[in-house]
Amino acid sequence: MEKQQFNLKIDLKELPRKTCDCGSTTFAPCVELGYITALQSPQGKAGFLAIQQGIYLCVTCGKPADLSLPQEKDNVIDLPFSKRNGG
Numbered sequence: 001m002e003k004q005q006f007n008l009k010i011d012l013k014e015l016p017r018k019t020c021d022c023g024s025t026t027f028a029p030c031v032e033l034g035y036i037t038a039l040q041s042p043q044g045k046a047g048f049l050a051i052q053q054g055i056y057l058c059v060t061c062g063k064p065a066d067l068s069l070p071q072e073k074d075n076v077i078d079l080p081f082s083k084r085n086g087g
């Protein structure tokens with residue numbers, strides 16, 4: 001039996017973009033770098049591990065992205081067929 005997975009077909013090009021106050025839509029993820037010793041490392045080599053912080057900075061102005069979600073009422077998609085009585 002196959003393991004059931006979410007397999008939503010999402011066209012990433014169609015998703016509305018988060019826009020920074022400066023107008024940029026490109027953000028860079030922030031990481032902390034954790035030092036790992038050779039004894040701790042599965043590969044037996046000391047180094048740094050990137051630890052995701054869940055923070056995204058605008059690549060243009062450096063301002064952190066506001067990741068609060070839009071209110072539900074602002075989130076309603078206005079579908080074209082809902083306007084058919086408008087004419």
Ligand SMILES: [Zn+2]
Nearest residue numbers: 020022058061
């Ligand atoms: Zn910006």
